[in-house]
Amino acid sequence: MKKILLEILKKIFWQIAIIIICIAINMYFLTFPSKILGKIIDLLYDVNKNREIIYNYIFLLIITALIALVLRITWKYFMARTTRTLEKGLKDKLFEHFLKIKLTSIQDIKNGEIMSYFVKDIGEIRGLMYKILSGGTRIFFIFIIATYTMKNINTALTIATMCPIIITTYIIIILKKYVEESFKKSQKYFTNLSEYVQESTDAIRTTKAYAGETNQLKKFMKKNKILKKSNISVDLYSTLISTSINICFGFCYGITVIYGSKLVLNTTITLGDFVAFIGYIDLFYTPIYILPNIISKFKRAQISYYRLENVFKLEEETLEIDTSKNNKKISGDILIKNLSFNYPGNIDRVLDDISVEIKEGQTLGIIGTIGSGKTTLMNLLLRLYPVQDGKIFIGNQDINEIELSNLRKNISYITQDNFLFSTTIKENITLFKEYFTDTEILESTEKSIFLDEVKSMKNGLYTIIGERGIDLSGGQKQRVVISRAFLNKSNIIIFDDTFSALDNRTEKSLLANIKNLVKGKTCIIISNRISDVKDADKIVVFDKGKIVEEGTHKTLLKNKGLYNKFYTEQASMQEINILN
Ligand SMILES: Nc1ncnc2c1ncn2[C@@H]1O[C@H](COP(=O)(O)OP(=O)(O)O)[C@@H](O)[C@H]1O
Ligand SMILES: [Mg+2]
Structure with missing residues (x-):
């Protein structure tokens, strides 16, 4: 935090210097009106003789007032610039940090709290800087200049x-x-x-x-x-x-x-001195008013500083922000060996001795009860949570040895959450990456059976979703997210419960397109529906964090285990027509 602050302050050092110099001269000029008024009063005893001098004083008064005005505008301008630069710098750094913090650390921070770091805490620090620069320097110079001028009188x-x-x-x-x-x-x-x-x-x-x-x-x-x-x-x-x-x-x-x-x-003393003196007292009004404010502002900013410092201390993943389209391809072979896992701070075992192998070009189907750990396993494949050494290998390389940004760039993870940002459909599909052309994006929507709907929207790909735009149905949302898979040319593609809101026809066409997409690539399809996984090269059945069955659609049906049970249940729910 200190480093970040110093870095920003270094950038605005000269602006701060200009502010202080302008304020010092400005404060000096503030004593002029009273001083000149005093002089004029002393000259009034013989107006005729002193007329010219009085006019000169009045002229001087106007000139100093004008200069003071220019100085005031200058320091106010620089003040706004410097403090806003500080605020922006801190916000940029904080957001960058948030994106990089490990999930294990970030999940303890409440949503409302995150906003208060951005709005309140950074605001407090900017506020303190403003108060110190405007108030602090003014108080300092007024006390020195005014008391010195007053002392000269008596x-x-x-x-x-x-x-x-x-x-x-x-x-x-x-x-x-x-x-x-x-x-x-x-x-x-x-x-x-x-x-x-x-x-x-x-x-x-x-x-x-x-x-x-x-x-x-x-x-x-x-x-x-x-x-x-x-x-x-x-x-x-x-x-x-x-x-x-x-x-x-x-x-x-x-x-x-x-x-x-x-x-x-x-x-x-003269009568003029007396009048000037009374004028000087006025100069102290502002300092007395702002000094306690600065002190309390300081305390508040101190609290905010420590809060921010604690956030900045949260451990970051070593991850470069993705800026290029080119990634080092990693092979699609995945090997998971005796993997067990419980969420940090939780004693419940979510995954229990999971072992599974997928060769590049194969599709793995994962089916299982809700809460059986399917999504957790995917989170570990993406290293969203720490993975023990020697448990997951991708392309013969321990997952912990693969550079994190490269690992994640190589895996397209289409989640069940369907999180959409309230921005255009295009940005939701590209996830703000600017190197995709509209043609590429439209192609991806075509493959995710979404093109016709995009075309029917008034602004097409540029239609805004959510609060300020249209509301999409569950199925449409899922297809926005699925389009991401067709756009990214990753070697490993994961669909986690992504087809649940689709109707049978759309799902069937989509699965056919996905089959084409994943040719030669590794694909993991997680679903509760037999229809989504039945064509996979290998299917594993999850129950309470364990793999309880493994095989192909045919062998699993023969097993008469949990898979068969799912099949019978779903068949009886008249899904039999799409199973065959
Ligand atoms: N971030 C988390 N922290 C603690 N427990 C979690 C977290 N996410 C999921 N769980 C728990 O882990 C278990 C498995 O969840 P999940 O992997 O999402 O299941 P599935 O995808 O099979 O439905 C559940 O009991 C769930 O409550
Ligand atoms: Mg899940």
């Missing part, structure tokens, strides 16, 4: 005025602590509420189906009420702070007026 008066300012700053820092605590609480309640909203929207179908709206609403209202209460206390503390600041300034003006007028009367 030291005793300066000390008398500065006392309440320093005392109030101290009081406010303490008060701010309480604001912080109540703010933290309200943040917690807010997160709690947003997570609840997120969860409720995710589960809206279930809620409706079980008529759970009233309960959901009651829970929401309770959480919202707690949030309201804690927000009120935040507001109260904030009001207390602003009131204290106002009281402090009342004191400052009081002291200056009483003590200052005495000094004017005994001619220690």
Whole structure:
């Protein structure tokens, strides 16, 4: 995290330097109006004699105001640029990191939490940088420049005025602590509420189906009420702070007026100096207001910094982001030897002593009960979870010795999840890889029996799916995903429960196309339907993490085991017509 921050700060070093210089000059110019006003007042005793000098001062006032304006615009501009550059840099790095984190580590992070890293934590760090650059430097220069200018008028008066300012700053820092605590609480309640909203929207179908709206609403209202209460206390503390600041300034003006007028009367200072002095007090208003903010911002950013640091510490897979079409081909021979597995942190054995061999060019069918570990086995083939050495070999090479990005590029895994991004059909098929032509993509949709439907959509391949576009049916979604298999020229193709939402006719044509596609390649078809796996060169039957049967359609039927049972069940469900 430190390295990343330093890297970004290095890039924007000169912009930061410009900001600080502009602010310093800007702050110096801020003392001019009061100073010039004081001078003019002292010259007013003989307007006729001093007319020209007074005009010159007024001219100077306008010029400095204009320069100050230009400086202010300049530093504000650079401020926006630098802090947004920092924010963008952090977001890029964080997202890149998220894509690379090992699945075992990432699955413990909640969805809502991921967004808060991007929005809240990075926002806090940007906010702190903004506050330090704009507020911190301003406070620093105002204190130096204004006290120096004031001291030049009268030291005793300066000390008398500065006392309440320093005392109030101290009081406010303490008060701010309480604001912080109540703010933290309200943040917690807010997160709690947003997570609840997120969860409720995710589960809206279930809620409706079980008529759970009233309960959901009651829970929401309770959480919202707690949030309201804690927000009120935040507001109260904030009001207390602003009131204290106002009281402090009342004191400052009081002291200056009483003590200052005495000094004017005994001619220690001039009337002009006195007026200028009162003007300088105003300059402290902003610093007192922002100093406690910076301190609390610092604390909040510190928490965010540690949170981000912990995320950045999560172990990454050694994986290069895929940018080329060319991959080192790996052979399609797969050998799995006595593989057992349980998910990290779970004692339940999901795979138990699995051994299976598939030669390049063969198709393996996997059939089995739900939750028997079929998908888990595929996850291990993709090394989404750690695999023990000596358990899985691809092309005679231990899977752990194959470069991860190369391994995954060589395997087309068409999942059962059908995860589609809310973007165009094209990007969903290519998974954002830009090197495929539209013709290639259309060809793949033709093979996945999806072309006619794509053509009938108004924007064809560029139709947007999901929230902002059309909603696809289950079968259509599956065919978008299946098109990926026809586009990627991988040596190993896995279909994991991919045909469940297709009607019989589409499925039959698709299976024929898949047969063509996988000629000479290794194919694994996972399904609950006999019709999908019956033509495979080898079929294994999974039950409770074990392979309980292995053979071809014919031999398995003769076995009278689980496979035969599936067959009989499905045949009786009138699927017999497609089995033959
Ligand atoms: N990420 C995970 N963490 C812990 N357990 C899991 C995870 N994914 C799946 N499981 C469990 O592993 C078992 C096998 O799941 P899975 O491989 O998806 O079965 P199948 O694909 O055969 O239906 C199930 O009991 C499931 O609850
Ligand atoms: Mg599965």
